[in-house]
Amino acid sequence: MAVDWTAEKIADLPLDQIKILRANCANKGADNIVVLCDAEILKRTPPRKVSSPKQERRSNNDTVVGYHFVCRPEEKGVTRNPDGTVWSGTWVVAARRAEKSLQAGAYVALHLSHAERSYMHGKMKGWRRSKREREYAEGQEVKTEEGTDFLLELTDEQVEWRGEGTVERSYVYASDEQTLTEITPTQSSPAASTSRHTLRD
Secondary structure (H helix, E strand, C coil), X not given: CCCCCCHHHHHCCCXXXXXXXXXXXXXXXXXXXXXXXXXXXXXXCCCCCCCCHHHHCCCCCCCEEEEEEECECCCCCCEECCCCCEEEEEECCCHHHHHHHHHCCCEEEEECCCXXXXXXXXXXXXXXXXXXXXXXXXCEECCCCEEEEEEEEECCCCCCCCCXXXXXXXXXXXXXXXXXXXXXXXXXXXXXXXXXXXXXX
């Protein structure tokens, strides 16, 4: 007895059987069932990640104005200085990128996870190249021995995770901030007029 295929009956089938059914119906010219199979297959296909034109054009020349790092346990590798500034711990950031960020008045935010607001946030006052600790978060061994340690002037801000990157670190780029400013005009940042210095080993 031929089965009267409906969308509901097809939805009850495993994906591989739906594909077989579709192929058989296509061979027999049962186009109405082929359409139903295609619709169900489409529902079960995860959406493809599509890079925006901005992401595709992203290069090392784009200035990073915000760094978000997962640093746990809290303040792992962080050094507090007598003048109230802190060294952020050492992260895999190229020296050229760090210098451009310093000139742009970038910030650094440390989080326990990318799902939580930062527990430490500060404006860059300098940077230096340093050897990294063997582990950056609860037993996760580092793959790069040397990195950049940021000198920060702390603020009271607790910010959400932003930007592009991985679960360990994420960057906010100047071009993204420019787009945001064009949509929602804001006053110019006072950091633009603040004198800055660079500290190196």
